[in-house]
Amino acid sequence: MPEELDAIQAVADDLVHLRSHPAPSPVEEHGSVYDGLLGGDPSHWAFGTDFEDPLAGVDTAIPDGVDPRQLATYCLMLADDALVASQRLGQWCSRAPDLEEDIALSNMALDLLGQARLLLARAAAADPGVVPPLPAGSPVPPEDALAFFRPDGAFRNVRLVELDNGDFAVTTVKQLLLSSVRLAVFERLRDSRDHVLAAVAAKGVNELTYHRDYAARWFVTLAQGTPESRRRLDAAVAHVWPFFAELLLGEPVEVALAAAGVGVDPATVRDDVTAVLGQVLTAAGVEEPSPAPLAGGQGRRGRDGVHAEALSLLLAEMQVVARAHPMGQW
C-alpha cells in the first residue's frame, strides 16, 4: 500500500512540474496551436466574445408610439427565459444520458444563448437605464452587464425555466412546454414593427422548431418506453405542469406592446399551444394534467421578479466570475 501511494505521489509530482502543454517556441516557424490564444484579440475571451456591438448594422430605432422602457422590459422577459433555460441546459453538458443527447442539449443551450444575447442587447439599446452600473472603464458590454450583474429580483423569466434540471424526463417536459410557447410567440413576433425583435424571431423560429420536435419526440419515447421511463415521465409531468400556466399569462407590458404591433400577448397563442400539446399527449398516451395554477406572492410572478431559490443558486454560479472581475482583468 505505501508503495502504491508513493507511486501516485511520484506521478502527481511529475504533473505539477509538467506544463499542461509546452509553451510555443519563439524560434519555431509555425509556432504552436495555442499561439492564437495568446494574441491580443479580446474577442476570444469573456466580455466581448463576439462583435463589440451585436446589433451593428441592425435598425435599432424605437418604433413610433412605443415607450422605450416598456420595450426594454419586454426584451428582458424574452431574453431572461432564454438565458436561464440556456444555463440550465448547459448544466447537462457531459452529464446527459448519452453522447447524442449531450450534444443536442448543448446545441439548444447555444441557440437560446444566442437569442438571449441579442435580446439583452436590444433591451440595453432601447433603454440604457436598465443596464446595471459598472466601474468607469469597465469593458463589460451592456448585454453582459445585464446577464452577469443583475440580482435575481431583476430577472423577468417565467419560473418554469429556473426549475432544477431533475432527471432527463423533467428536462424533457420543461423543454416541451417552453419551446411550444416560445415557438408560437416567435411565429407572431416575426411581424413585429421592431426590426430587432422581428429578426430575432425569424431566426428563432427555425431553431425552436428543432427544440420542440426534439422534446416532443422524447416525451412520446419516454411515455411509451419502459415502465421505469413511464414512471419518470409521469412524475416529471406532475412536477413541471403547475408552472405551465404562467407562460400563457399576458403581463401588462406584453399586452401593451402587442397592441402597439411590437410584442405578442402570450394569451393569444393558447389555442395553438394547446393543440400542439394535445398531439403530443395523445401520441404519448398521457392524460392532460390539470394542476392547480401555482400561487405567486400576492399575485406576483416570475415576470415581476418573484423567483424560487433555484434561480439565486443558478445565478450565483453563472455570475460569480464576472462579478469578481468587473474590469475584465485577472
Place this chain on the structure above:
Amino acid sequence: MTGAARTLGRRPGVAPKLAAVVQSRPDVEQLRERARLLAARVTDPEMPMLTLADLGVLRSVEVTEKRRVVVTITPTYMGCPAMATMRDDLLRVLQEGGLEATVRVSLSPAWSSDWITERGRRALAAHGLSAPGPAPARGGSVPLTLQPTVRRVRCPRCACDDVELTSEFGATACKALYRCTRCREPFEHVKEI
C-alpha cells in the same frame, strides 16, 4: 463579373446593391471588386472546405464614400460561436490585401441553407458531408413533427440511400448525424433551415 460576384448577386436582398455599383466611380468599383475577391476567399472555420461566400454567410461587400470596405455577414444560427472567427479571418485577409475593413452582422433576412451555392454543395460532398435538401417553407404556423425528420439523404461515400439518422444534432447545430447501412460509415448532413 467573377463567379463569386455572380453568386452574391443571386441571393435575395443583395441584388439591388449590385445595381448601384454601375453608377459608382471606377476607382471605387475597382476597390470593391478587389475587396470582393479577397473576401470570397475566406473559408468557414468549422467547414473549411466551404468559403463564406459558398456557405451564403457572406452577404455583401461594399465600399463607403471614405473608401472603407464594409463586409456584411449573417450567422447561420444565432448562437453560432464561429462568428468572431469569421470576422477576424475576413479582417485579416483584407488587411493582408492592404484594405481597411469593417465587418457587420446582418440578422435579416435569416440565413437559409438554400443559400449554399452549387460549388459549395459539391465541396461538401467531396469532403464526405451530405448537402442539405430544399429548406422548409417559411411563414405561417410550424407543424409539429413527431416522427424523425425524413430527408432524402444519400451516403456521401457510397451514394447508398439506405441511411439512418443517428442524431438530429451533430458536432455543430447546423449538422445532423447519419450512418450508412451499406458501407456502415457515419457521416454528417448539413441541415435544411
